[in-house]
Amino acid sequence: MAPEVHSLAQTPITSHAFSADRSQLAVSLNSNDAQIFSRQGSDWVCTETLSEHDKLITAIDWAPNTNRIVTSSQDRNAYVWQEQPDPETGKLVWKPTLVLLRINRAATDVRWSPKEDKFAVASGARAIAICSFDPENNWWVSKLLKKPIRSTVLSVDWHPNNVLLAAGSADMKARVFSAYIKEVDERPAPTVWGSKLPFNTVCGEYTSPAGGWVHTVGFSPSGDVLAFASHDSSISIVYPGGPVVHNIRMPSLPLVSLAWTSEGTIIAAGHDCRPLVFSGSEAGWQKAGTLDDVNAPKSPEARSFGSNASVGRLKTSAFATFRDADSRGQSSVGGSASPTADTKLLTIHQNTITSVRPYEYDANGVAKVSTSGVDGMLVIWDVNAVTA
Amino acid sequence: MDNAFRKIDIDQYDEDVLQESELYEADPRGPAEVLEESKQRQAAVRSSLAKNDIAGALTIILDNAPYGPNVDDAKVITLQTLLTILNTTKSTEITGVIKSLSMDTQDTLMKYLYKGMAMPGWGDISGSVLLGWHEKLTEVAGVGCIVRTMTDRRTV
Numbered sequence: 001m002a003p004e005v006h007s008l009a010q011t012p013i014t015s016h017a018f019s020a021d022r023s024q025l026a027v028s029l030n031s032n033d034a035q036i037f038s039r040q041g042s043d044w045v046c047t048e049t050l051s052e053h054d055k056l057i058t059a060i061d062w063a064p065n066t067n068r069i070v071t072s073s074q075d076r077n078a079y080v081w082q083e084q085p086d087p088e089t090g091k092l093v094w095k096p097t098l099v100l101l102r103i104n105r106a107a108t109d110v111r112w113s114p115k116e117d118k119f120a121v122a123s124g125a126r127a128i129a130i131c132s133f134d135p136e137n138n139w140w141v142s143k144l145l146k147k148p149i150r151s152t153v154l155s156v157d158w159h160p161n162n163v164l165l166a167a168g169s170a171d172m173k174a175r176v177f178s179a180y181i182k183e184v185d186e187r188p189a190p191t192v193w194g195s196k197l198p199f200n201t202v203c204g205e206y207t208s209p210a211g212g213w214v215h216t217v218g219f220s221p222s223g224d225v226l227a228f229a230s231h232d233s234s235i236s237i238v239y240p241g242g243p244v245v246h247n248i249r250m251p252s253l254p255l256v257s258l259a260w261t262s263e264g265t266i267i268a269a270g271h272d273c274r275p276l277v278f279s280g281s282e283a284g285w286q287k288a289g290t291l292d293d294v295n296a297p298k299s300p301e302a303r304s305f306g307s308n309a310s311v312g313r314l315k316t317s318a319f320a321t322f323r324d325a326d327s328r329g330q331s332s333v334g335g336s337a338s339p340t341a342d343t344k345l346l347t348i349h350q351n352t353i354t355s356v357r358p359y360e361y362d363a364n365g366v367a368k369v370s371t372s373g374v375d376g377m378l379v380i381w382d383v384n385a386v387t388a
Numbered sequence: 389m390d391n392a393f394r395k396i397d398i399d400q401y402d403e404d405v406l407q408e409s410e411l412y413e414a415d416p417r418g419p420a421e422v423l424e425e426s427k428q429r430q431a432a433v434r435s436s437l438a439k440n441d442i443a444g445a446l447t448i449i450l451d452n453a454p455y456g457p458n459v460d461d462a463k464v465i466t467l468q469t470l471l472t473i474l475n476t477t478k479s480t481e482i483t484g485v486i487k488s489l490s491m492d493t494q495d496t497l498m499k500y501l502y503k504g505m506a507m508p509g510w511g512d513i514s515g516s517v518l519l520g521w522h523e524k525l526t527e528v529a530g531v532g533c534i535v536r537t538m539t540d541r542r543t544v
Contacts, residue, residue, distance in 0.1 A: 150406045151406055171406060172541075210495065210536045210540040211412055211539060211540055211542075212536075212539040212540075231535070232535065233532035234536075249491055249495075249532065249536070250532045251529055251530020251531065252530060252531060252532055253531055253535060254535060
């Protein structure tokens with residue numbers, strides 16, 4: 001099944017999040033505003049702009065069950081948006097509520113918890129703000145996870161039990177914290193990560209041998225396994241029982257985002273511009289292939305627009321002389337007539353992929369993932385179309 | 389804007405600043421031990437080279453290479469020994485030798501290549517030899533090996 005490619009903008013997509021029924025998409029196009037796109041036919045059209053932040057929005061998450069959007073920004077704030085009928089026109093608009101995070105640096109990442117009653121905001125203030133709703137005062141309050149984080153927190157991911165949180169940080173470590181809030185959570189059952197976990201307990205701290213910022217972390221669907229990818233071009237999978245850490249070193253550029261698709265498969269993508277698939281179990285993990293087959297025949301309009309019409313003209317010898325003079329010094333690209341062949345990458349994404357999110361679920365787990373990147377493209381991939 | 393109005397380095401008094409040493413596992417061996425070890429390895433490498441076992445010589449000198457602060461003498465000895473190996477290998481044999489090294493050894497070799505390239509004219513460093521090895525190593529170990537050289541705080 002060929003991937004669905006959508007070119008949303010000419011600017012980078014900082015972050016994307018789909019609504020529950022996948023008919024709407026919240027994106028931040030490297031600006032202070034978030035935009036809501038709605039699907040119309042096979043295109044995405046911008047239907048609303050959420051303008052409240054003073055600085056770049058760094059992350060967006062959309063809670064599927066409660067239908068709330070949370071946005072975090074470099075202006076040290078987060079807003080929770082809810083769809084409410086506008087008093088004058090009566091149609092549904094998104095209304096923001098400010099969340100006081102009490103951080104003194106930019107927020108870098110935000111995720112709703114599985115039950116959607118809390119969300120975690122990673123920040124450059126060497127802290128993670130766990131925010132929950134206080135019904136008495138009708139606002140969101142935050143509690144900060146500080147020790148022992150020594151540098152910017154780059155990404156967070158929640159455990160399915162709504163209490164444990166994984167965080168990847170620029171001090172080269174991936175940690176698992178307990179974000180248990182007394183008023184909101186009930187006592188969680190013991191897990192492989194520990195039992196009796198008051199707020200800010202560190203259940204585990206892991207690092208990759210060659211170090212490097214931990215760009216992304218993720219719990220497996222059951223929550224028993226943790227994966228993190230760091231800047232030393234490696235991905236590590238941690239089984240806390242031993243603890244057993246499987247570290248896969250890659251010959252390609254570092255990965256920046258990952259998503260688990262089942263208990264034994266991970267899709268991760270980054271500076272190499274293509275999603276990679278890793279599979280394994282407690283015994284060992286290895287790279288299974290990629291979702292972007294570089295060698296497959298591409299649809300005609302993707303590669304050679306324009307050159308089909310002008311092939312007759314280009315065959316005359318005068319044109320051929322000038323064309324060859326232009327291409328002298330460049331290696332020939334398999335006889336392709338298009339002179340733009342060497343500036344366009346062979347992968348679908350033309351620049352770093354910054355975000356991989358699950359898109360569609362089926363009986364086995366995740367069936368499709370969506371990726372967005374610095375090239376302004378959003379692509380939806382079939383998880384099973386793996387080429388080695 | 390001129391920020392040079394401070395007369396004292398205030399960062400040294402900040403207790404919570406992130407130290408370089410917190411970012412990687414320190415070498416458990418002491419400096420004297422490391423120096424001893426590198427001298428022994430130098431001798432072992434000489435005997436390997438006499439038997440024309442290039443891959444073996446590389447593995448001896450690169451595995452558990454000295455890293456971090458306070459071990460500069462050991463690092464110098466290791467670098468000199470490594471350079472003799474690199475200079476005496478025939479260019480046709482380089483790819484074969486690299487393929488037989490483990491991933492750890494390949495990463496450490498890349499670190500030394502960059503270290504050598506940063507010191508042109510030191511000892512018997514030859515830029516073309518280092519570049520030749522760099523090209524062959526990147527073909528085998530990929531760009532990831534270079535990224536690891538840049539990221540790893542355990543500097544050789």
